[in-house]
Amino acid sequence: MRIIKATLEHLDLLTPLFVKYREFYGQLPYPDSSRSFLEKRITRGESIIYLALPLDDDNKLLGFCQLYPSFSSLSLKRVWILNDIYVAEDSRRMLVADHLMREAKKMARESNAVRMRVSTSSNNEVARKTYESIGFRKDTEFENYVLPISQD
Numbered sequence: 001m002r003i004i005k006a007t008l009e010h011l012d013l014l015t016p017l018f019v020k021y022r023e024f025y026g027q028l029p030y031p032d033s034s035r036s037f038l039e040k041r042i043t044r045g046e047s048i049i050y051l052a053l054p055l056d057d058d059n060k061l062l063g064f065c066q067l068y069p070s071f072s073s074l075s076l077k078r079v080w081i082l083n084d085i086y087v088a089e090d091s092r093r094m095l096v097a098d099h100l101m102r103e104a105k106k107m108a109r110e111s112n113a114v115r116m117r118v119s120t121s122s123n124n125e126v127a128r129k130t131y132e133s134i135g136f137r138k139d140t141e142f143e144n145y146v147l148p149i150s151q152d
Contacts, residue, residue, distance in 0.1 A: 001062060001096065003103040006049035008042055011035055013061050014051065021064075021086035041066070047083075050103050052096045063087035063096040067104055067116075077114035080104065085118075085127075097127075101134045119144070 006014055015035040023029055041047040047069075052062040066084040071077070082104055087096045108116050118136055120127040 001052050001094070001099055002055055003099055004051050004053065006038075006042060006051050006064070008039065010051060011039055011042075013059065014038060014049065014064060017061050017064060017086060017088060018084075020088075021084060024086065048104075048107065050100050052087075052091075052100055061088065062091040062094065063100055065097075065100040065104055067107075070117075072114055075114040078108075078111055080108045080111070080113050080116045082116055082118040097130050098134065101130075105134065 015031060015038060018038060019029045019031050019034050022034065038049070042049065047066050049064055049066045051064050054060055054062065063086055064084070065082060065086075068081045068083050070079045070081055072079050082101070085097055085100060087094075105116065116136070118131055120131070
C-alpha cells in the first residue's frame with residue numbers, strides 16, 4: 001500500500017469513507033455537508049489528511065486519517081491532534097491504520113512537533129491496542145474534559 005496526502009482531487013474518493021466513519025460514531029451521514037467540511041479543511045490548510053491506497057489502484061481507498069494542528073504553551077512547540085482515523089471494512093487486518101499513523105508520526109517529527117494526541121472510546125480495545133503499538137501511551141499527568149457548546 002501507499003500513503004499519500006489528500007488534495008481536493010481526492011474528495012470524491014474520500015467523502016464516502018468519511019461518511020462511513022461518521023456513521024460508525026453514530027452520526028447521520030450528511031454526504032454533501034461532509035464533502036464541504038473536508039473541502040474547507042483542505043482548501044484552508046486547516047488539517048492534513050493522509051490516504052491509504054493499494055499500490056495498483058488509484059480508485060480504492062483503504063483508509064484515511066486526519067490531523068489538526070495545535071500548540072503547547074508549556075513546551076512552546078507544535079502538537080498534532082490525530083482526530084480521525086478509519087479503515088474500510090474490507091481492508092481491516094491489513095495494518096492500514098499502522099501505515100497511516102506511521103506517516104502521521106513522520107510528518108509530526110518533520111514539523112518539530114513535541115507530540116501527537118489521539119482519543120478514542122474507552123471501549124474501543126482494537127484502537128487502543130493499535131495506538132499503543134505505535135508508541136502512544138495513556139496520559140496520566142492530565143485529565144481531559146469536554147465542554148459542549150450549545151448553539152441555542
